[in-house]
Amino acid sequence: MRAISLAFLLGGWLVQPVHAADAQDWLLRMTEAERTQNFEGAFIYQRSGSFSTHAIWHRVDEAGKVRERLLQLDGAAREVALVDGRAECVNGALEDQVAAGQEWPARAFDPKQLMEWYDLRLMGESRVAGRSAVVLAVMPRDQHRYGFELHLDRETGLLLKSLLLNEKGQLLERFQFSTVELKAPDESELKAGAGCKPLQVVEAAKGQSDAWRSDWLPPGFSLNNVLERKSAISKEPVACLMYGDGLARFSVFLEPLRGAAVEDARSQLGPTVAVSKRMSTKDGDVMVTVVGEIPMGTAERVALSMRSGVAQATP
Known part of the structure; x- marks a missing residue:
């Protein structure tokens, strides 16, 4: 994956204002896709020079409940099953890394709120996992947060690729689908393996x-x-x-x-x-x-x- 130069990203300042409104629409489409779109596939995850590959199954039922299973395909065995973003079971090395009650809920993006702290810019088009994508840059307005380059499926708005960049435009993290199918996974595919240990949530005491x-x-x-x-x-x-x-x-x-x-x-x-x-x-x-x-x-x-x-x- 390429690291995008800061100069390239800041070139979005020259984009006409109407593109900012379009960028907000695409961010909302991405949020909606995460809550409503069924899919399964495989993705690559990279950080600090290391790569890993993972399988993912993601299904939304008629009541809107989101069930998800992730399985690492190389290296040490790692698996996690989630319901509405809450980890229900983990195995392998993740047992010591996932805290009881840890959540990865779908982000309910508010573009108008985000634009107080980030510049949203459409940067062009790309192709990821054989699908046409729109490229959205999310650049911080201060030194307290990182920037993102998001590649969103043109048909559904689903996030196909994400680059996390520091203030120098250097790559810190990459997520990228290698294959993806827009279909509901079978029940058997969502079922975690026997070694996936249940987690119990412990909420903070009142006060x-x-x-x-x-x-x-x-x-x-x-x-x-x-x-x-x-x-x-x-x-x-x-x-x-x-x-x-x-x-x-x-x-x-x-x-x-x-x-x-x-x-x-x-x-x-x-x-x-x-x-x-x-x-x-x-x-x-x-x-x-x-x-x-x-x-x-x-x-x-x-x-x-x-x-x-x-x-x-x-x-």
């Missing part, structure tokens, strides 16, 4: 969302959800605050240390960064960890802004 606040958030981001899971270090509840701007997302984990010896850390794998900062509170030290597809500097600033209290920051 847990009032325990923490952020003194600073990137413009456009707001608190979407609060979950709770058990700490691997102290076995105590860990709060997980989930933020989003309608497109990008990140989570903040707050883990009581109870005397455990841990150090600050930062890492990046493709577009995903993880920043951990030790913080002192009246109840003892807490490890604050920010994980998400946002620039490293933004994640560090969020981590340093976390405080005990009820009021959320106003971007």
Whole structure:
């Protein structure tokens, strides 16, 4: 896959305004396709120079429930089954990576809201998995989020290819169908393998969302959800605050240390960064960890802004 130069993407400034309206329409079509379109196929996933191939089955029933199964076809065995974006079972290496209650819900894009933080531009046409596609550029207006190049099926609006790019136009992540069929998968194809272990969702206790606040958030981001899971270090509840701007997302984990010896850390794998900062509170030290597809500097600033209290920051 090619990395699109920033200069090429910024060339969209020269596009006539009517194209921005068309871009909004295509974004809405993509959202609708994810909620209504049946399909199955295979795709390639790339980040940090590594590639993997996956099979996917995606079916929407008459009541609008979305069932999905993903199976890695090379390397270590990995599988996940989802219903309406919520992971119901996982196996293989994913068992340690998918938290109970973790969700990949269909994004309900609001183009007018997104245009406060991104420029939407139609960039031309392409061909993916043998299908004609429209290319949509989604470029950030500030340094706190990444840019996207989306290739949408001309017939249905289904996302066929996605490139995630940093501020220099360098490729961070690629998703791309190699084959796709617009048909409803059979029940047998949606059924997970015997090794796919069920997950139990553990929601945060009532009032847990009032325990923490952020003194600073990137413009456009707001608190979407609060979950709770058990700490691997102290076995105590860990709060997980989930933020989003309608497109990008990140989570903040707050883990009581109870005397455990841990150090600050930062890492990046493709577009995903993880920043951990030790913080002192009246109840003892807490490890604050920010994980998400946002620039490293933004994640560090969020981590340093976390405080005990009820009021959320106003971007």
